[in-house]
Amino acid sequence: MDTLFGNYVAVLLASVVGFMMVMSALLGSRLLAPFSKERQKGTTYECGMLPIRRASTNVGMRFYLYAIIFIIFDVEAVFIFPWALSFVDMPGAPSAMAYWEMVIFVGILGVGLAYAWKKGALQWR
């Protein structure tokens, strides 16, 4: 318990230190930099023209396809990590059942990837 507590207290403190550093930089800028309200300054940067429409619109469909495949594969990677740590110490390791189970698991995902590939989900259009 103690080590767990100590480790993550350190994470918290490091983020507090980083936050303070960034805040000090922004505060320094606040103190040193000029600030003036002017209507033209607030215009969007767009090669000298006024932009058409608001920019915060919908996100393209292909991003969702990538996101779904990403979630599947990211979860897969997290699933493999415990297997990776304990596989070597299993009795009869190279040909143990655990190996073939993992091959099947990865194989199913590979079939999924191949299907997505075939269907053109990986095609950037």
Added chain:
Amino acid sequence: MMLPEPVLRRIPLVNRLRRMGPEFFPTGIRQRIPHPKSRVLLTGFIAFFVVSNVFNVFLTYWVINGNLDGKWYDFRDPGVAMGQFTGWLDDRNAELPSGLDFLGAHWLSYAVSAAIGGLAILSFIGLVLLLLVWSERRLLARIQVRRGPNRVGPYGLLQPLADALKLIQKETLIPRGADRFMFYLPPLLIFIPLLLVWGPVPWSPSMTYLDLNVGVLYILAIGSLSTVTIFMAGWSSNNHYALLGAMRTIAMMISYEIPQSIALLAVVIMVGSMNLGDIVQWQADHNLWLAALLPLALFAFFFSSTAELNRTPNDIAEAESEIVAGFHTEYSGMKFGLYLAVELGNALAVGALVTTLFLGGSSLFGLEDNWLPPYMIFGVKVALMYFVFIWLRGTLPRFRLDQLMAFAWKYLIPLTILNTLIVAVEASIFERWDVNEAVSLGLFSIGNIAIAIALMRAWSRVLGYRPEREPLLRPTLTTTVGGLRASERMRGVSARAGL
């Protein structure tokens, strides 16, 4: 001199030394009167040489006699000093009146050492960033046959400081249609992961800020934090360029996160631990860097890290010629400076991770025990990795987005998964095989290099990637040909090629 003058003139080193002044190398023809500046330089050099040698003799005597072992001033390992300090703090902790006991028996030493470590990491990053900006600009200039910043301070060394001062004095604008709160947050949130990534990286066996047993997972988790921030920045600034940049960045970052984590699986299987300190120790024990044992994993990790960092072979996130600056187009002043700092700092952090995981970290084949302080070895390796990043930036063109996405999904992911399964077999054979370690590990590394090359070639043939063997326009060095004539020559080549 022994050699005749025409021969001497052809030796590049001799010319170099002569140009520095007659003290460094006699010209043999006529003695110039030494310039006072070079005389001062020479005196300084000799004094430094003598003093450092005397100092070295003392140091060697101390180290060999074991006078430093376990002392707080043991410069080879600041971890010793820190350990003694936390011990002292623990004693003070015991004397304190009870009341805060629910925090644990050592809460004072935890808190104080964590704060000191955090400040140390922060100040290290802050100092090194200034140097990094300078070295990157100078090296890039050298690659592009320019001079680079050389006006502010000696060799332009103070240029980054001047830039920082300039940035902090600039007005930070908020565009009119922006979501003000969401626009304010990202520069704050993007800087903290940069500090946290350095946590589990071991500078020497006892110099680790966070000795986590899930170090590899921690790194992957922290590394994926910045996607959210980037989308916040792109979405809230109400700018088409920024939104496009954010979408492209996120699509690329999530695609390359998968090969990155699967490449690290190979390392975890081989070492049998997710603690970065254990990974370094494994490489030191077996006198073998994982770069030799797992070349495919190294390639996948390195390439996907450049994509995660948005650095040049893969910098479509802020392709200057396409979308102005990507997701931070609308940021100005110090906020822009923070994005710049985070970019460079992340490159350095990835250099540190590649060093730790694949290049032996703070170990150098036994030299780290007595002869070189481990944190220095580590620092030099990280600097070399950073040099490789700059080199890539100066050399490679930018890939297209569809090429990059296809490369992640169709090339890197299948290959890294295959590599993981192969390494799993090898690791379990290595665990049980009763042969000398040098034999088995040597066989595995030769086999793995062969497998990596064969797999990469075969799979790129399947996908139809073909290398350009003879580029139509060979790059021509302008210094050797001269600007105008170089362009004429290139035009001639392209006319012959029918362009």
